[in-house]
Amino acid sequence: MKIAFVGKGGSGKTTLSSLFVRHLAAHRVPVVAVDADINQHLGVALGLDEAEAAALPAMGAHLPLIKEYLRGTNPRIASAETMIKTTPPGAGSRLLRITEDNPVHEACARPVRLDGGEARLMVTGPFTEADLGVACYHSKVGAVEMYLNHLVDGREEFVVVDMTAGSDSFASGMFTRFDMTFLVAEPTRKGVAVYRQYKEYARDWGVSLRVVGNKVRGEDDLDFLRAEVGDDLLVTVGDSDWVRAMERGRHRPFTELEGAVREALRTMYETADASYELRDWERYTRQMVHFHLKNAESWGNARTGTDLAAQVDPSFVLGEFAPGGEPVPAPQPA
Ligand SMILES: Nc1ncnc2c1ncn2[C@@H]1O[C@H](COP(=O)(O)OP(=O)(O)OP(=O)(O)O)[C@@H](O)[C@H]1O
Numbered sequence: 001m002k003i004a005f006v007g008k009g010g011s012g013k014t015t016l017s018s019l020f021v022r023h024l025a026a027h028r029v030p031v032v033a034v035d036a037d038i039n040q041h042l043g044v045a046l047g048l049d050e051a052e053a054a055a056l057p058a059m060g061a062h063l064p065l066i067k068e069y070l071r072g073t074n075p076r077i078a079s080a081e082t083m084i085k086t087t088p089p090g091a092g093s094r095l096l097r098i099t100e101d102n103p104v105h106e107a108c109a110r111p112v113r114l115d116g117g118e119a120r121l122m123v124t125g126p127f128t129e130a131d132l133g134v135a136c137y138h139s140k141v142g143a144v145e146m147y148l149n150h151l152v153d154g155r156e157e158f159v160v161v162d163m164t165a166g167s168d169s170f171a172s173g174m175f176t177r178f179d180m181t182f183l184v185a186e187p188t189r190k191g192v193a194v195y196r197q198y199k200e201y202a203r204d205w206g207v208s209l210r211v212v213g214n215k216v217r218g219e220d221d222l223d224f225l226r227a228e229v230g231d232d233l234l235v236t237v238g239d240s241d242w243v244r245a246m247e248r249g250r251h252r253p254f255t256e257l258e259g260a261v262r263e264a265l266r267t268m269y270e271t272a273d274a275s276y277e278l279r280d281w282e283r284y285t286r287q288m289v290h291f292h293l294k295n296a297e298s299w300g301n302a303r304t305g306t307d308l309a310a311q312v313d314p315s316f317v318l319g320e321f322a323p324g325g326e327p328v329p330a331p332q333p334a
Pocket residue numbers: 007008009010011012013014015016037039041214215237238239240241243244247
């Protein structure tokens with residue numbers, strides 16, 4: 001299950017993704033947490049200290065390895081250099097499983113111990129001022145897009161991505177890669193403006209979008225969100241002393257998290273889980289091809305000097321079952 005947390009800067013994306021990851025880990029649900037936000041804070045929110053977080057390998061620094069592994073023996077992808085972030089898998093490509101050990105996880109994922117459970121954490125790597133709006137930024141987030149486009153995930157195993165609700169995810173198609181998108185919104189005009197923009201983009205793509213109201217302090221806040229967001233409002237979370245204690249470096253056991261927040265996390269889990277029924281691998285594949293052709297035309301062909309449309313394998317459909325009906329081999333426990 002691929003889950004995104006998006007929203008305005010400072011709305012609580014990282015906080016809520018980290019709580020959701022902790023909830024999954026506490027229930028022994030396999031989870032890969034991915035920090036794809038401009039401000040890389042997920043590691044610290046999951047309890048790493050600054051030095052541990054800074055020592056995490058960056059996906060953005062392993063692009064050649066990721067591309068080389070994923071293209072496998074796919075004859076349509078001549079070299080790793082011609083693989084761009086939207087290059088779709090085809091016959092011969094290597095697919096990824098959430099729980100398996102593979103070179104991508106070995107290079108980029110690190111285990112994080114959480115109360116009673118464990119998650120694996122991957123980070124895109126810090127963005128510098130120079131990255132924003134240029135190729136590096138795109139390629140760093142592109143590593144995550146490639147990961148998602150080659151992932152055959154089943155029910156009860158999760159990838160949780162903390163990401164910016166920026167125009168970048170709309171240009172590349174990244175926003176269409178998730179079973180469920182949780183848009184974190186504070187009860188403010190700016191918070192709901194980001195929701196409206198996202199909803200507008202999402203409308204034509206069958207994106208499942210639900211709003212998680214955050215820092216909701218009372219009836220007025222709740223009324224505001226209900227009025228602005230309507231039925232898309234899934235749950236609301238108030239100011240959490242547990243979160244504030246963590247911000248002060250005082251880590252309290254997850255079982256001490258406020259009951260209302262735990263209840264919200266349970267609802268989010270159930271909603272994410274239920275979205276499995278809406279899964280449509282054909283549409284998922286069709287959309288990645290669509291965005292690949294769009295990116296190929298707008299910059300990829302020129303950048304690589306090749307016709308990237310030829311990378312599309314017209315008969316390939318990504319899915320939990322390999323083309324031909326053979327089940328994808330079960331993952332080995334990590
Ligand atoms: N429910 C909450 N209760 C208490 N504090 C919260 C809550 N949600 C978020 N915060 C605090 O608000 C601040 C911003 O939250 P967070 O870093 O999760 O937002 P973000 O959307 O990831 O921000 P950025 O855009 O900077 O990445 C943090 O200091 C966090 O601890």
